[in-house]
Amino acid sequence: MKIVSWNVNSLKVRLPQVLEWLATYQPDVLCLQETKQEDINFPLAELNAAGYQCIFAGQKTYNGVAMLSKQALQDPIYGIPNFADEQKRVLAATVNGVRIVDVYIPNGQSVDSDKYQYKLAWLNALTAWLTEELKTYPKLALLGDYNIAPEDRDVHDPAAWEGQVLCSAPEREAFRALQALGLQDSFRLFEQPEKIFSWWDYRMNAFRRNMGLRIDHILLSPALAAACKSAQIDKEARKVERPSDHAPVFAELDI
């Protein structure tokens, strides 16, 4: 079972790339973030024709998540239960006995911003919810754009980023709180080359210079981590004409 997360930064713009990516890699599940379109505009016909069932929660301009699956998406949830949030950032569904949770964690903008406080509160709510969800679903995968680089080795220039949003200590603590639930970073289950990232700024020729961060992740519950065969980031998708600023991250499960 191949599961993937990709922040597409506008599904409207990136749909041709998504369709091509699906055709090439044939993932079982693809979780999208930043679809940036209202549900009425969701390209359901095109994705169905490509062989994928979909659930989605979108809004105009910002945020928006979608989950594409070859198999049925059972018991869907939209948003974190009992956490009031206007922003469309969460989907969950069960596929082939695996609970898939798709998250677009708030960016936070900067550590002195109200949005940073929203990010930390949001992460608290996510962790509290997943604590319960894991009791129901021992096979759980948490995929998405976390907007957190968990360690210095996930940052091209740790000194420049020290204390900045995406790298600050409270954000990294929140990431470790998710790991404390037993969720394991699939990428780090394997030997990986140095300086592998999932996001590069559009500016400054950041991609060409590999000035990136690893902020997109797939965390796996113990039962799934034990079944994980590989975890990688598809940097090639960042090289195409008019790319998203994020690359797809994927994990292969022996399930």
Added chain:
DNA sequence: ATGGCTTCATAGTGAAGA
């Protein structure tokens, strides 16, 4: 240099992303 690109909503610029 507090920008640099890209997207969206909008009709000239501004907000947001990370």
